[in-house]
Amino acid sequence: MNNSKPVIAHLIYRFDIGGLERVMVNCINAMQNEGYQHIVIALTEVSDFAKHLNDSVKVYQLDKKSGKDLKSHWRLLKLLRKIKPDLLHTYNLATIEYHPISRLAGVKAHIHAEHGRDNSDPQGLNKKHNLLRQLISPFVDYFVPVSTDLHQWLDVTVGVSNKKNVLIRNGINIDEFHHLRNHQEDNEHQVRFIHVARLDPVKNQVGLLKAFAILVQRKKLTVNDIYLTVVGDGNEMQALIVLAEGLGISSLIEFTGARSNIAELLSNSDVFVLSSIAEGIPMTVLEAMASSLPVISTNVGGLAELVTDDETGYLVEKQNAEALSSAMEKYINNSKLIKLHGRSARSYIFKHFSEQKMVSEYLRLYQELLGKS
Known part of the structure; x- marks a missing residue:
């Protein structure tokens, strides 16, 4: 992607109407004059809800099949090599496994946000899921929980280092x-x-x-x-x-x-x-x-x-x-x-819980990481 601005790639499972997606869209739109170019990648599909993004944001979908679809990793690798983002920002369990591929594609900065636990594991005690988070942790610069409850869970149950565990509460305009x-x-x-x-x-x-x-x-x-x-x-x-x-x-x-x-x-x-x-x-x-x-x-x-x-x-x-x-x-x-x-x-x-506070805290992380890279 030929753009003088640093590029932030947001990876979500499905781009459809929902609380997580609304937070992401609001945050991106609020940052449009902050010197970054944003793109959104949906692992599965994109709905009309994408129209809520400002026009400068490009949206991609990888058409991932349900269950294990290893080819989705390959499709993401090719896409990331094409658009060359500076930072990958993923959301929730379904996207965390793609950080190693992102590193392989040359993306240097990585953030993973936890907006809520998986529906099948509301208490966040699934050992396989938490082992996955632990194994991926070396590839992630910062984990971002959106509540004190999730912040403590990442610390005590999952075992994410306090240095990587940064609480940023959802905000609203x-x-x-x-x-x-x-x-x-x-x-x-x-x-x-x-x-x-x-x-x-x-x-x-x-x-x-x-x-x-x-x-x-x-x-x-x-x-x-x-x-x-x-x-x-x-x-x-x-x-x-x-x-x-x-x-x-x-x-x-x-x-x-x-x-x-x-x-x-x-x-x-x-x-x-x-x-x-x-x-x-x-x-x-x-x-x-x-x-x-x-x-x-x-x-x-x-x-x-x-x-x-x-x-x-x-x-x-x-x-x-x-x-x-x-x-x-x-x-x-x-x-x-x-x-x-x-x-x-x-x-x-x-x-x-102001949107301005939430946006400023994400911007601080972006600036810190992109300064390193």
Whole structure:
């Protein structure tokens, strides 16, 4: 690639809508005037979500087959030799094995980011996966976890050297959500809950629907009192629709599928609720808090870094539908808490999880590594 600017290659498994991808896109777009050229390489495929990148960013896909596909290493080697990036930035377990090939291609600087544990290993205890991380560690200059939980896990469980283990929390552009209003200002009776995530067992939407049904039945609530919007797509969609019907709550729930207007949906909601079994630092929670929504979440991953009980929302035990239901009931019983906790949530994100801070910390790593090379 003939370019006087240093080239950063971002390698992800699939370039599709998701929290990790949104962080990557936002970060790249925010850096467009910082003297770097960015490219994105998807191991498998690229969706229309790539259109969110600024026009100067080239995107490639390697069409990796499911399972082991050793030829994908060869295809990446040829691509890297062609575009000659100065730094490879990989994301999550599926991409870490490609650092040796990148070294072979002549790429001198290497960063691997951990945005959350693998869905099949939510606690990060898989010995083979952690052995892979240990074996690849000599080829990586810095590991970047996005939460204190992941930072400690890389240190204690995986065994990544503290010198290589650099915490950079996900950040959000607060200004994009500054104009949002709260639904309660227009309707002081109905409390609208919203959940935004891919429909996947690790997000435990089954538990969310059961908790919602417990609340509806216990309080004898109707659509005039409560509503739940489930935003996202995935293999669990049809099963969740059937479950809602079986629980007798389908008239109180909307399944929107994947949506691009998340900010608008948040502006028409009151409380964000997350039922995950495992998480990192979810962008959806940052966006909800920036939109002045309190958050009810299971106490997993980095959520304790975001949610403070009875201040910005409530944390509950994972896979405990009764506890999740009880937390939701607090806002039904006292709607004044919605605005109070929502204001605290926005203030907390402004102070601790700004996009500007995240971008500056990545830039510092890039500058340090490219200075060496």
